[in-house]
Amino acid sequence: KAGVTQTPRYLIKTRGQQVTLSCSPISGHRSVSWYQQTPGQGLQFLFEYFSETQRNKGNFPGRFSGRQFSNSRSEMNVSTLELGDSALYLCASTGNVNTEAFFGQGTRLTVV
C-alpha cells in the first residue's frame, strides 16, 4: 500500500511569490491534514479536509489556503510569501474510523 506522497520535496521561493504544495493520501483515506513545522513554533495544525470540505482550521492567516479534490488529493497554497513561511510542511492522511494519521515526508519550503 503506497504511503502519503508529497510533492515537491524541496522548494525555494522569493518573498512575495505564491506557492502550491501537493499531497496524495493513502488510497481509501478521505481526510487530509496539513501541518507547518518550524524550529521556533514546532508542529502547528493548518487545516483538515474531509470529502472535499474543510473540516477544521488552525490559527493561520488567510494567505494559507487549501482544497481537496474528489480523489482526495489535496493542495495547499500560500500567497504573498514571507520569510517566516520557511518551514517543513507536512501532510497527513487519516482513514474513516479509529485510525491514526499517517504522514508524508514533507515539503521543505525556503523563502528568500
Add this chain to the structure above:
Amino acid sequence: AQKVTQAQTEISVVEKEDVTLDCVYETRDTTYYLFWYKQPPSGELVFLIRRNSFDEQNEISGRYSWNFQKSTSSFNFTITASQVVDSAVYFCALSEEGLGGGTSYGKLTFGQGTILTVHP
C-alpha cells in the same frame, strides 16, 4: 483549549540504557486520544501508538512501553535497552472529539518534541 507539554527538550543516553520521555496534556474533553510519533532525520512522522482516554491500560510493545495516567494527565513513553537507531525527535500529540461526536484524528495538537540521542 488543548495543550501538550514535553518538558524534556533533549535527552542523551548511551546505548542499552533505558530512557523515559515525559508528556503532560491538558484538555477539557472527556473523550480524547493520545499519540506518540517519531521523527527521524528524513522528516516523516512515524506513528508509534494511540491511546483512548477511556482505556488506561498500559502497553508494552517490544522495547517500547507506555504509561497512561489520567489522574496526572500524563502519557509517558519508555524505551528499554535503547539503540542508536532510536535516535530521533519524539512527539506526543492529542486529538479531541470532533464535531458531531466523531473524532478527527487529523487535527492533532503536538508537544514541542524531545530530541533523543543514543550514543554507541
